[in-house]
Each structure stands twice: as C-alpha cells, then as structure tokens.
Amino acid sequence: MAEVSMWFREKISRRGLLWGGLAAAGGSAIAGTAAGQSVHSGHGTTSAAGAAPPQAHLAAHRSMITVGDVDNERNGFDPSRMVTDWETGSVSTLPDGRILRTFEIEAVDKEIEIAPGIMFPAWTYNGRVPGPALRATEGEHLRIVFRNSGSHPHSMHFHGIHAARMDGVPGAGLIGPGEEFVYEFDARPFGCHLYHCHALPLKRHIHKGMYGLFVIDPDPARHPELADVARSRLLGTPENAEWQEFAMVMNGFDTNFDNGNEVYAVNTVAHAYMKRPIRIVRNRPVRIYLANVVEFDPINSFHLHANFFDYFEQGTTLTPTLRTVDLITQVQAQRGILEFTYKDHETGLYMFHPHQSEFTELGWTGMFDVVEAVA
C-alpha cells in the first residue's frame, strides 16, 4: 500500500493534473463517450462489419487512460480526422508546363485542450497542432504563402532542398507579427519530411506546436524501375487508393514550462486513438507517415502489436531501409514510412505505442480496429 500511495504522490507532483481524475476515482475511472463508437477509415468509403465489438476490450484499458473527453470542436481539430487529412493546396500550371502548388499558412496563437481539462497555450499553423499535413509531388514547384498573425516572430523551415534565402531561419523568411513571406522551391527529394518554426529559442517555438508533416510523393515517371511502387505512394492514383494511409506526428507538451513534458501523444490529444481506435480494413495494406517532434526527451519510438512492418527511413527510397521490424526509434525531426498489413490476422483491436512505457502512460498509445470489409 505504501508503495502505491508513493507512486501516486510521485505521479501527481511530477506530472500534475493528468492523473488527478484517476486518483480521485480510486483507479476505477469511467470515461464519457461510448467506447469504439467513432472509428475512422482510411481513404474512400469502405464500410465494415463482422468485427467483434471492441467495447469490452477497450473497457479493460479504461483504468490506464485519461478520464473524460477533449472538446474537439472547441479545438477546431479532431485527431480522428487529422489522421487522414492531407492538405494538397491549390494547383495551377506554370508557363513552362510544370505544376505550381500553392499552400496558405497562417501562424496563430491558440489555446488548445491536449487532455481532458488540460489546456495548453499553443502557437499554431492554421489553428491546429500539428500543422496541416502538406502533400505534394516530386518535381512540382511549391509556393507557401506564410502570414504571421501570432504574437511572436515565426517562420517555416522546411526539411527539403531549397535556396538559403528560403530556409526559414533568421534573415531568410523569419517574420514578425503582422508580416508575410512567400517560400518558393521545388518539391524534392520525395519522402516523408516535416516543417517547423525556426525562431529562437528554437525548443520553445517547436514545442509550442509549430510543426507539421511535409510529404513529397515520388513521381512514377522519374522511377521507371520501380514505377508501381512510386504509383502506390502517389496520392490520387488507383494504386494509392488501395492503401490506408495515416498521418501521425508524435508530440509532447510541457504544461508547467519546466523543460519536461507532462503529456505525450500522437497528433496532440492524449489517448485519442485509445478512445476512438483507427479503423483498418483487414485485407488492405496500411502505410503510416510518422514523424517525431517531441522536445526535451532525446528519443521516441513506435511499436506495433502482434505484427511487423517494413520501414523507409525518411521515406526517400522506394525499397525498405528496414524489413520485418516491430519497433523503430526516432530522435527529434526523424521520420519515416511504415508499411504493413493485417490481412492474415484475426479481426480485433491491435495496440500501437512507443516503447518508452512512461510516454505510453502519459497519453501516447492508440489502437487499430481491424475489421472485415463488406463486399
């Protein structure tokens, strides 16, 4: 008993409010919404049936996750939608026949709810954390119109290939409140990249929420030897539509500004995918675009339950850089593509989480709900 109460005291003093509700309920916390009610599928409209109801399975995890629900409407973003929400901007054709893809991004200060009842004073791109998951195709010309409507200087620093004057650092696209800057460069190399603010202090600007995925799909015409693979990665092709693709950014939040995170998540809201598992149709392949932006902790990881995956480090190759692994690690700004399938599995709930157990307990855990497709 003494050990248990010591454990609670340590958690509450170090980690603050997150576990407060759990302690008050004596470890038998009940949450608000119906478990497993709003699962989300990947591309398309595949409906599902035949899966065992996940309620009992989820209920078993209730004593391990946050109590209550975050108000997604007030936040203005919903992790269950965000996971398949790609921002493709607007497209036009340049005089030389190339595609010009334009994105509009605005920096705004915004208070967001990261766990039930826990508000965080974020700095955001387009009002969401992570910022929009930008998606373009290799070889296009990109124009990113960036407006700073926030209270501090900000920038967009892209991981990609571009000129020094487009780098999003002080003197090259770092702008004050009320200002605007247009970044322009070609989309290359193909891969799973990211962007983030590069204002100082850097760790504060990143940690406040200024980051997002920047995915460049390979152009099949440039990769004739692996054109099929490239087409499967290219958003909008029939080959790509077969895949269930998910955008995941592993992040963390320092709610008391002591240079340590109190809450961890993938796509911001603690335990969002425990309460609303991500639906996967069993016989279709899965691809995750995964990035780690966690500040203050040196490393993060992704572990998939009951399965193994192929991994493409930074997504810049069309053949895997790691094969048949069930865990990968990422330092800050590291990212990659995971590919796997549950086609030979039973339907049911399969967990994914980092293998830093503390992150898991503090919000970064989720479930895939593997279901049969309806013919």
Ligand SMILES: [Cu+2]
């Ligand atoms: Cu900033």
